[in-house]
Amino acid sequence: MLTKGAWKMPLITGHEFAGHITELGDGVEGWEQGELVGVAPLLPCNKCSQCLTGNFSRCRDYDYFGSRRDGAYAEYVAVPVQNLIKTAQHADPRAIAMTDPASIALHAIWKGGGITAGQTGGVVGCGPIGLFVIQWMRMMGASEVIAVDVSEDKLELAREAGASICVLATDFDQLQDKADLVVEAVGFEASINNAVTLAAPGGHVVFIGIPVPDVTLANKTFQYLLRQEISLHGSWNSFGSPFPGPQWTTTIEKFGTGELRWEFLISHDLDLSELPEIFRRFAAKDLHFSKVLFRP
Ligand SMILES: [Zn+2]
Structure with a gap:
């Protein structure tokens, strides 16, 4: 596997x-x-x-x-x-x-052809990279940035990063065909399908989330990308x-x-000696976190 x-x-x-x-x-x-x-x-x-x-x-x-x-x-x-x-x-x-x-976020936006003043951006997945994508899109002049996540806490951070519309993935259906450039930063089948249909007609979708199992595009998603001429881009690393x-x-x-x-992204600022315990809590899904820093 x-x-x-x-x-x-x-x-x-x-x-x-x-x-x-x-x-x-x-x-x-x-x-x-x-x-x-x-x-x-x-x-x-x-x-x-x-x-x-x-x-x-x-x-x-x-x-x-x-x-x-x-x-x-x-x-x-x-x-x-x-x-x-x-x-x-x-x-x-x-x-x-x-x-x-932050560089991975910028690389992804450039891979998708960039975004200019007056356009609408979309971000599916508001972890640290997604939060940097939101900021870069705003700095490039996007008038709206739509953020989608499964967590209210992450959407709160997205708002702080500059997202103007923040939507839980469960309410995603109201939000299709809106964004000129979408960055998908999760890598789950549902978020990948959402990212494609969030793109406006003629829009671009960049994928940076890494899926583990196979991914299926729903027929509805595929028909939309054909008929509305959505361009899909892979983006890897930041160099x-x-x-x-x-x-x-x-x-x-x-x-x-x-x-x-960057400071608002940090949820934990810890000594390196605390690393084993924090990783045990990650594994147990016992921790809400954004960016976790360790200081040797
Ligand atoms: Zn080489």
């Missing part, structure tokens, strides 16, 4: 992180001890056809912190210099640690050229100016 999770075990997970440089390798220039840095989790092969055309998210032979090699639930991580990103030194490390989900890409540098810039807000 297909499952989500790390590529191999045992492994130290954790791929969304920032840090301060404690030691530099021989010959590394342009970086200082003590400097706050962002870290891109992907280690592209730099040799395959997709890397050579700057499409690093599509690398055919990549390594990855926290999934294919040990990640950041640790006090120290050894990082190739290619993966470091310059940040303003006054930036909050907690914001910089959220560059990955562009030059590596790690403008998705990353734009995110860090907008955290710096304060236009991209």
Whole structure:
């Protein structure tokens, strides 16, 4: 059976992180001890056809912190210099640690052709990435952003992110054919069908949620995408050229100016030693959470 999770075990997970440089390798220039840095989790092969055309998210032979090699639930991580990103030194490390989900959100919007002033955006799934999608759509000028989720708590956060219409998935039927660009950030069959029918005629739907079992599009959904000429797009990770890409540098810039807000996403800010207990509670579904941060 297909499952989500790390590529191999045992492994130290954790791929969304920032840090301060404690030691530099021989010959590394342009970086200082003590400097706050962002870290891109992907280690592209730099040799395959997709890397050579700057499409690093599509690398055919990549390594990855926290999934294919040990990640950041640790006090120290050894990082190739290619993966470091310059940040303003006054930036909050907690914001910089959220560059990955914010960049995934921006990459998805770009994959769908973007959104412009006066248009309507849609987001199905209001976890951290969905909340960043809402903010980016607003910053790009969307006059309405429709947010759909199964949880009232998540819809409350969506409102805070700038969504103008927040709807429980159970009330979704009132909401079809409204959005010029929809981002699906859940990966369940029902949310995938909802995302397609939320698109306005001629609209675009971008999928970033990763499904576990097979997904079926209902006949009604399929007829709608045919007859209303809806375009569907896959989006994977967050990388562009030059590596790690403008998705990353734009995110860090907008955290710096304060236009991209991040603090309201944090539901838990914990010491690394609390990690095992929190993961037990995740597994027991005993916890409402949005973004959970650990400080080594
Ligand atoms: Zn490659």
